Every structure is written in C-alpha cells, then in structure tokens.
Amino acid sequence: MPNYKNDMQYVRIINPIMTNEDFNKMKDIQHHSDTRLNHSLKVSYYSYKIAKTLRLDYEDVARGGLLHDFYLEQVNDQKSLKDKFLLYTTKHPNDALDNASKYFEISEKEKDIIRTHMFPVDIKIPKYAESWIVSIVDKGVSLKEFYQKFSQQLIFATNLYVLMILKFMR
Numbered sequence: 001m002p003n004y005k006n007d008m009q010y011v012r013i014i015n016p017i018m019t020n021e022d023f024n025k026m027k028d029i030q031h032h033s034d035t036r037l038n039h040s041l042k043v044s045y046y047s048y049k050i051a052k053t054l055r056l057d058y059e060d061v062a063r064g065g066l067l068h069d070f071y072l073e074q075v076n077d078q079k080s081l082k083d084k085f086l087l088y089t090t091k092h093p094n095d096a097l098d099n100a101s102k103y104f105e106i107s108e109k110e111k112d113i114i115r116t117h118m119f120p121v122d123i124k125i126p127k128y129a130e131s132w133i134v135s136i137v138d139k140g141v142s143l144k145e146f147y148q149k150f151s152q153q154l155i156f157a158t159n160l161y162v163l164m165i166l167k168f169m170r
Contacts, residue, residue, distance in 0.1 A: 004045040013062045014044065020103055025072055033145045040069050047130075047137045057109060057130050064113030065134045067106070071095035090122050 004010050017023055026037040034042075044065030051061040071092045097114045100106050106114075113134045116126040126132045 002045045042141045043138045047134045060109040061130045064110040067100040068114050068117045070099045
C-alpha cells in the first residue's frame, strides 16, 4: 500500500470521499488479493502521482481513481461466468458512476475516468489523458493483486511443469 497519508495535498483532495460512510463499505469487499477500498486507493494515488508529474488535472485523477470501483455488489462463486463477466466489464463502471454521482459532485472528466476505466475490455474509449492514466494504472495494480492472490498456485504449477519436463528428459 502506498504511503499516501504523508501527502497532505492528496489527503485534502480525497478526504470528502474517504469520510463517506457508504464509500467506506468497500473496505469489507474482497478485490483480488486486497479490499476494494485499498485497490481504489492504490489506483488513485499512483494515478495522482503520474498526473501531477505530467502536469495534468491531478485532482480529478485522484478523485476519479478513488471512485472508479465504487460499487458495493460482491462477486461470489454462485454467480454464473456470464454474470461475473458482465459485472467486471460493463456493469460495474456504470454502478460506480451512479454511486459517485449520487454521493458526490463530480466533474465531466471524473465521470469519464469512472465510465471508461475498463477500456479495452469494455468498448468505452477514454476521452481525456487523465482517463487513460487511471485505466492503465488500474490494469497494473489489478495484475499485481491478481498475481499476489494466485502466486502460490502459479509457483506450484510452474514447479510441477519443470518436474514433468525433467522426468521426460531422462
């Protein structure tokens, strides 16, 4: 987890969102190897740092990145593969945008960040450089979390594969 709490400018930007009771329900929802709240904080903070370095609208990036997964539906194993796919690709950005609009006053750029963060899995193309940043950072953070969640299984499968090759070579 990035040490965002020492960045007072960032904390000031996200504080109105972080103090919202409904938004904080995401701390109880699993997301890859972390919680949805921590995932959103990572995407938001890394995107904020990049946007700030590039002299882009880092405030909208911080807020949009934090709100990009603001949906409270939990994904469980009972859902069909089709339902999970729809939730992960097209449904959750719309749900997150609905929630963000319901609880906060958000800019057009923030709406685009939330709506298009699943590109290219979803066909909604980002309109702003800031939206592209959040979308790309989200993919990177998600891949890292996914790897952390399944690293033991991947290591086991790799070792098993190597053993099979070694046995075959004898």
